[in-house]
Amino acid sequence: MSAPSSRCTGSGQFLRQGPVSPRPVLRMGTWLSLPVRRRSVVVGAILALGLLVLTLLTLTLGTLGVPLAELPRAIVDPAPGRTEFVLNVLRGPRLITAIATGAALGVAGALFQTVTRNPLGSPDVIGLGAGASAGAACFGLLIPGLIPVPAGALVGALAAMGLVWLGTGRGFSSPGRMILVGIGVSAMAVAFVQFVLTRAGQQEATTLATYISGTFADRQWSDVAISGLTVAVLVPCALLLSRRLDLVEMGDELADSLGGRTTLTRSLVVLVAIGLATGAVSATGPIAFVALTAPQVARRLAKAPGAGILLSGLMGAVIMTAADLLVQQSPFGVQLPVGLLTALVGGVYLGYLLVREWKKGTV
Amino acid sequence: MAILSAAGLRLGYDERVVAEDLSFDVPDGELTVIIGPNACGKSTLLKALARTLKPQAGTVTLDGRPLSSYRSKDVAKRVGMLPQSPIAPESITVRDLVGRGRFPHQGVFRQWSHADEQAVEAALVATGVAELADRHVSELSGGQRQRAWIAMALAQETELLLLDEPTTFLDIAHQYEVLELCARLHREGRTLVAVLHDLNQAARYATHLVVMKAGVIVASGTPGEVLTAPLVEDVFGLPCEIIDDPQTHTPMVVPLAAPTAQAR
Numbered sequence: 001m002s003a004p005s006s007r008c009t010g011s012g013q014f015l016r017q018g019p020v021s022p023r024p025v026l027r028m029g030t031w032l033s034l035p036v037r038r039r040s041v042v043v044g045a046i047l048a049l050g051l052l053v054l055t056l057l058t059l060t061l062g063t064l065g066v067p068l069a070e071l072p073r074a075i076v077d078p079a080p081g082r083t084e085f086v087l088n089v090l091r092g093p094r095l096i097t098a099i100a101t102g103a104a105l106g107v108a109g110a111l112f113q114t115v116t117r118n119p120l121g122s123p124d125v126i127g128l129g130a131g132a133s134a135g136a137a138c139f140g141l142l143i144p145g146l147i148p149v150p151a152g153a154l155v156g157a158l159a160a161m162g163l164v165w166l167g168t169g170r171g172f173s174s175p176g177r178m179i180l181v182g183i184g185v186s187a188m189a190v191a192f193v194q195f196v197l198t199r200a201g202q203q204e205a206t207t208l209a210t211y212i213s214g215t216f217a218d219r220q221w222s223d224v225a226i227s228g229l230t231v232a233v234l235v236p237c238a239l240l241l242s243r244r245l246d247l248v249e250m251g252d253e254l255a256d257s258l259g260g261r262t263t264l265t266r267s268l269v270v271l272v273a274i275g276l277a278t279g280a281v282s283a284t285g286p287i288a289f290v291a292l293t294a295p296q297v298a299r300r301l302a303k304a305p306g307a308g309i310l311l312s313g314l315m316g317a318v319i320m321t322a323a324d325l326l327v328q329q330s331p332f333g334v335q336l337p338v339g340l341l342t343a344l345v346g347g348v349y350l351g352y353l354l355v356r357e358w359k360k361g362t363v
Numbered sequence: 364m365a366i367l368s369a370a371g372l373r374l375g376y377d378e379r380v381v382a383e384d385l386s387f388d389v390p391d392g393e394l395t396v397i398i399g400p401n402a403c404g405k406s407t408l409l410k411a412l413a414r415t416l417k418p419q420a421g422t423v424t425l426d427g428r429p430l431s432s433y434r435s436k437d438v439a440k441r442v443g444m445l446p447q448s449p450i451a452p453e454s455i456t457v458r459d460l461v462g463r464g465r466f467p468h469q470g471v472f473r474q475w476s477h478a479d480e481q482a483v484e485a486a487l488v489a490t491g492v493a494e495l496a497d498r499h500v501s502e503l504s505g506g507q508r509q510r511a512w513i514a515m516a517l518a519q520e521t522e523l524l525l526l527d528e529p530t531t532f533l534d535i536a537h538q539y540e541v542l543e544l545c546a547r548l549h550r551e552g553r554t555l556v557a558v559l560h561d562l563n564q565a566a567r568y569a570t571h572l573v574v575m576k577a578g579v580i581v582a583s584g585t586p587g588e589v590l591t592a593p594l595v596e597d598v599f600g601l602p603c604e605i606i607d608d609p610q611t612h613t614p615m616v617v618p619l620a621a622p623t624a625q626a627r
């Protein structure tokens with residue numbers, strides 16, 4: 001029997017060896033040890049495979065698609081002309097933007113739902129999407145030409161979050177208040193958008209309406225850069241916070257007594273989530289419900305406690321690419337905003353969730 | 364000087380003040396039991412000792428240094444607390460729940476060391492929930508769940524352990540099992556503070572008894588010194604007789620039969 005040296009004094013009972021833990025652990029020396037959940041790994045692998053298949057379908061389907069056999073060579077060294085146009089202009093940026101924004105929204109949703117301890121928590125609930133729409137409306141139609149529309153959406157989203165921050169009186173440390181204030185801010189933003197739309201001409205109104213329901217049409221490499229950078233910077237931050245976030249799930253007192261620094265953790269998590277959602281929104285306009293559904297589905301599949309950050313991100317990317325693939329191949333043409341599709345599917349799912357929560361008696 | 368000590372605390376929530384100028388040294392190496400009527404501030408005091416409630420005035424010190432000057436994880440390695448109503452995350456197994464108690468010992472890269480594993484398994488065995496380790500916490504009975512939470516607090520491996528009503532939800536046998544566990548941890552050298560509601564259990568197991576009323580510590584000492592009929596009547600408003608516990612020879616509180624009950 002071996003006794004670890006750092007045990008409490010005289011805790012004879014604690015030298016007794018329990019049954020061997022069945023949990024596989026990834027170890028390297030003493031500095032790295034990560035527990036691995038088999039089921040989560042399997043689910044992750046399946047989602048990654050699904051994403052790969054969706055990627056291939058997006059690039060190869062349809063009359064403009066690059067044939068599968070030519071794809072590897074075309075990616076490494078695209079022949080100028082049609083193939084290059086399809087990969088570099090028509091579908092490539094659109095695909096990568098869809099993956100990155102899907103991942104960003106999935107992770108943002110996972111963070112929000114865990115930090116609010118509410119399955120319906122998402123950046124949309126606190127008025128981020130509505131704020132972005134208002135920003136786009138303001139800088140797209142009311143005072144056009146001052147800054148680009150995506151930058152306008154960014155300003156709108158940040159302004160809405162600023163209002164929420166001020167409105168709670170406690171910054172981002174009280175999610176319950178954030179939801180209440182967010183509902184108010186949303187309503188204001190929606191009213192503002194309506195106001196702008198009534199003053200706009202037919203043509204402009206249609207363009208704006210498309211943008212504010214979220215679209216991947218005509219994505220540029222600049223959109224890839226925005227969304228890609230957002231994911232590359234903020235998802236690692238989310239992962240660093242995730243263990244503290246797991247503690248917050250157990251109630252503030254316990255989390256604090258374990259050294260989880262609840263108030264700070266909560267504020268940081270909300271900041272990261274807002275950053276992710278804002279990055280996504282400024283690349284594509286607000287796309288409804290992905291942030292809400294992706295973590296939900298991921299959690300159901302993995303059956304694991306905690307926020308499930310990586311799986312939610314993967315799930316978000318899968319949902320988004322699938323939705324965009326449907327839009328691209330739909331008979332209504334590529335200009336159909338993808339946000340309409342996610343809103344339709346997500347709305348049905350939200351209804352299902354509400355009924356379920358209602359039956360459980362938590363709503 | 365006690366390792367963990369509170370001096371001149373004003374404790375409260377926003378405007379509501381629960382305790383004013385409260386001082387309390389946690390006696391080293393003792394099993395301290397706090398008793399007192401509902402809402403007198405027992406949980407509030409424990410929260411302040413475990414740094415989960417910031418005092419509005421006064422300081423809590425650990426080894427003579429203010430608690431607020433430590434890194435939070437360093438406090439958590441030495442002082443553990445099981446709150447009165449912790450929340451179990453959805454779809455968590457008992458083993459994972461107990462594993463969360465290891466947080467202060469872990470880092471971003473070192474998330475599951477051999478020491479973590481041993482501490483968790485030992486805590487599962489000590490609380491008798493090893494057979495339940497792979498069950499979901501949501502599927503346990505109230506008593507099983509309570510023991511899983513205690514296991515989580517044990518896995519934290521702190522020299523000081525604060526337990527807020529660890530015997531709630533337990534049947535009488537399991538209550539005594541948890542109390543025996545506390546007594547054993549105490550014998551093995553830990554300092555424990557537990558809030559209990561059963562005065563007779565408190566008298567049996569406490570090596571040091573603290574009585575609170577309306578945010579004030581009104582008496583402390585060995586159960587034999589402290590637990591008198593006038594005190595119980597004053598603090599709880601319960602007329603009673605104190606007799607000798609035939610098993611342990613500690614005081615035993617026997618409430619007087621209410622005259623109205625006889626009339627009925």
Ligand SMILES: Nc1ncnc2c1ncn2[C@@H]1O[C@H](COP(=O)(O)OP(=O)(O)OP(=O)(O)O)[C@@H](O)[C@H]1O
Nearest residue numbers: 376379381399400401402403404405406407408447
């Ligand atoms: N989170 C909180 N916010 C506001 N007031 C609180 C909070 N927690 C406790 N209180 C109030 O503080 C007072 C003391 O509460 P505390 O929980 O310390 O009592 P207690 O002695 O532990 O009681 P019990 O035996 O019922 O657990 C009560 O009046 C209670 O209403």
Ligand SMILES: [Mg+2]
Nearest residue numbers: 405406447527
């Ligand atoms: Mg209490």
